[in-house]
Amino acid sequence: MKKVYDVIVIGAGHAGIEAALAAARMGKSTLLTTLEKAGVALMPCNPAIGGTAKGHLVREVDALGGQMGLSADEALLQIKMLNRGKGPAVFSLRGQADKALYHDVMLRVLENQKNLDVLYDETTKILVKDGVAHGITTLENGEIEGQAVVIATGVYLNGRTIIGAETKSSGPVGFKNATHLTDNLLSLGIDIRRFKTGTPARIAKDSIDYDEMEVQEGESDIGTFSFMNDGNLYSQMPCWLTYTNEKTHEIIRKNIKRSPLYNGTIHGIGPRYCPSIEDKVMRFPDKTRHQIFVEPEGRDSDLMYIQGMSSSLPKDVQEEMYHSIKGLTHARFIRYAYAIEYDCINPLELSSSLQVKRIKGLYSAGQINGSSGYEEAAAQGLMAGINAALYVDEKPPFTLNRDEAYIGVLIDDLVTKGTNEPYRMMTARAEYRLRLRQDNADLRLTEKGYSLGLATEERLKKMQERRExxxxxxxxxxxxxxxxxxxxxxxxxxxxxxxxxxxxxxxxxxxxxxxxxxxxxxxxxxxxxxxxxxxxxxxxxxxxxxxxEDAAIRDARRLEEKILPEDIDYNALSGLRIEARQKLSKIRPATLGQASRISGVSPADITVLLIYLKTAK
CATH class of the missing domain: 1.10.10.1800 (tRNA uridine 5-carboxymethylaminomethyl modification enzyme MnmG/GidA)
Incomplete structure (x- = not known):
């Protein structure tokens, strides 16, 4: 007889790992399924963790008892504090990471985690009966029963890579994609979209002229990602800075009709805040140059990551434009830049707990929710794993408000406002930035993590000592x-x-x-x-x-404390405008505060809801 799991997690990327570890650490028998071992904790794009607002997310994941910060610290090659010229609210750690080591560290953590099994197989179906998820079907192992399921498939659902006229059904870095699950999700009535992202070429490190570029050293004594570490990073590796030029831009303009982004080959919607080099050149014709950072992929790796040169142009054009850049004149390509299209869920399908509204016990986390970035994925994975474990125990879900964490802002934005493009976390999205600093994430969240059974006693004690x-x-x-x-x-x-x-x-x-x-x-x-x-x-x-900020938080909390009944019939409320009725009926906000953040719901509509709540009593 097959084992019945408490929680099943599909996908072992940054979201899936956090979800599986959270559930297992909260005492739930957990199964983590993924396509292949080499794809565990894969960093298919930049070899870095953190960055503006993303560093905040890593610190918050760590403070709650998650894994990303600890593993990143083990794999760091270099660390810097971004936004030093601005206020402390937006100081953000960014670290270069050894990709292979990060994978190895995460694999070791998974294999040593109590209550956790890992299965290498493709999930083809979510088992649902009477609106309740009860397991999965896999290609080679058939049906596996579970009380809760977390989907964390990243960019693998019907993934398609694109280089010029060459297209291939594939996951990132040539890995196998998942070709069955989308049809199953559609059959369950879930709204599916098509998004796109991209990555630059990887260049042989011995083919680069470093003397022609500006060296970018790391910083010392600025802390690391995990509050559990001493904050010192030794033996840092440098990165380098160079720039595109008018010749580079002319090559791109001359070949723009061969760009899949401009000739209709790519149908998925790409990220606004991480555009391809051809997109940057065409959208900003007045800019005479763009920054290019050359970053190592690992201590023992021969590959250099060319940040800022994401592209889907044909290979011959890529070679011509890279060779026009100072320091890259003789660059030897190990892997060409490519774009990848993938299926994802409309996040308006989800509640604040990341549970699919129409299916109890089914959760979704990471890039499948329309977000971009390793850190955004890890944050959602942690929350989905926590809530899947709580669901199994028939306990109320755990959510974070916008005034408590960037994680709260991230999830609230996704499930309340939705997104029409890959969503990236930014400090500007948070209303209470001075409260939500990266330096105080432990003070804000560790007690919550401990009460969930996720943060350890050692972590709690360390936070209490720091607070004192x-x-x-x-x-x-x-x-x-x-x-x-x-x-x-x-x-x-x-x-x-x-x-x-x-x-x-x-x-x-x-x-x-x-x-x-x-x-x-x-x-x-x-x-x-x-x-x-x-x-x-x-x-x-x-x-x-x-x-x-505290006064503003108190005002906002008054709306957050007003709960909207799940069965409210918005069409029966005569004072609401038509657009508000439609949006409220679709999103079904949990509180008046959440309703107030829905695009198309006006202050007048909120007043109507407020009157309704008073009279309904």
Whole structure:
């Protein structure tokens, strides 16, 4: 008799891994199915984790007890802090990762995880009876029963790769694609779309002239992704910066009719914020050059990733345009750039728990939900795995509000607003950025992860110690004084004269004064960690702004606390406009707050719903 699983996860990419590990760590017997071993934790595009807003997501996944941050730290080649010229709300870690090592680390974690089995097979069908998922059918192992199912198939559903006139039914990097599951999802009434993404060429590292490019070194002592690590990364590898030029752009313009993107070969919708080089040249004709970063794919890899040169142009055109770029004149192609089209679900089909609305026990996470990026996928996978485990235990779902985490913003955007193109997380999407910093993700989320049975006691203890350290720093800043005779630091770092004694807390309100600067005049804070000092400094320096954000959060929460009945008949509410009725009936928001964020629902419509809720009581 075949084993019956609590949770079955389809796909072992960044979403599937987090989903499977979350369910298994929460004590559920879990099966992770994927097409082939080599595709586990595959990084088919850039060899990097993090980036603007994405670094926030990695920290949040880590704080809840997820795996991405820990594995990324093991595989890091280089790390940098982005957005240093902006405020601390948008500081974001980005790390170059060794692709092969990242795969190996994740594979080891999966194989050693209690309650988790891994099966290499293609899933062809979701088993559904009376609107409830109860397992899957696979190509070689037949039916497998499970109480909850998570779909995390990435870009593999009917994947098709495109290079010029060459098209191939394939997953990324030439891997096998999944050709059966889409038809099954359509038969279940799920709305399927076609999206597209792309990746640059991979160039032999010994064919590049590095002297013609600008070296880009990593940074030290800026922390790593996981709160469980000491924050130091040794032996970093450099990247390089070069640029396209007018010759490159002329080659692209001359051959644009051969571009699948412009001649109708590609039908899928591509990502707005990660366009191909031909798209950049055609959309921004006034730009005389575009940045190109040359990045190593691993310590022992012969491949270099050419970031910024994503393309689907024919091979001969790719060679001509790459060879027109400084440092790449003699570039030898190991793998040509390609575009990939794939099937994905309309995320409006999902509730805030990532459960498919029409099918109980069926969850969906990652690029199949219309998002782009490893980090967005991991965040959704973690949440889907948590909620699948809670569903098995007949417990309420776990969701995060927009004021609690970037994960909450990501999922709310997808399931409330939907997306007509691959969705990318950005700091601008979050209303409460100062609250949702990457440095305080543990303070915001680790207790939640622990209460779910996901974050370990060791992780909780580490967070509590860090929180106490931050509180001690804040208290000490009220009593330690900067003496009048040390006022020269204000002139040196701010260009202003200050001739009075003041507490450190007051001194930090000056933009140019930091704990680093204060080391020159006091050693009262020398015992504290750099991460705790940074978090305390932001809390002190931006206290007024944080109070304003908190007030806005309280106002927004009033709408979030007003629950809309699941069976509400929007067509029967006479005060609603037609568009609002249609959108509300389709999306069926859980709260008045969610309803207010639906495109096409006006403040007047919200007032109608508010009156309805009052009279319905």
């Amino acid at each position: 350290e931050i509180e001690r720093i804040v208290r000490l800043s009220e009593t330690v004084k900067i003496k009048k005779e040390n006022g020269g630091i204000f002139e040196r770092y701010e260009g202003v004269q200050v001739e009075k004694t003041m507490p450190v807390k007051e001194a930090l309100k000056h933009p140019g004064i930091t704990f680093d600067v204060l080391k020159e005049v006091t050693n009262a804070f020398s015992e504290f960690s750099k991460s705790a000092l940074f978090s305390a400094e932001v809390m002190i320096k931006y206290a007024g702004y944080l109070e304003k």
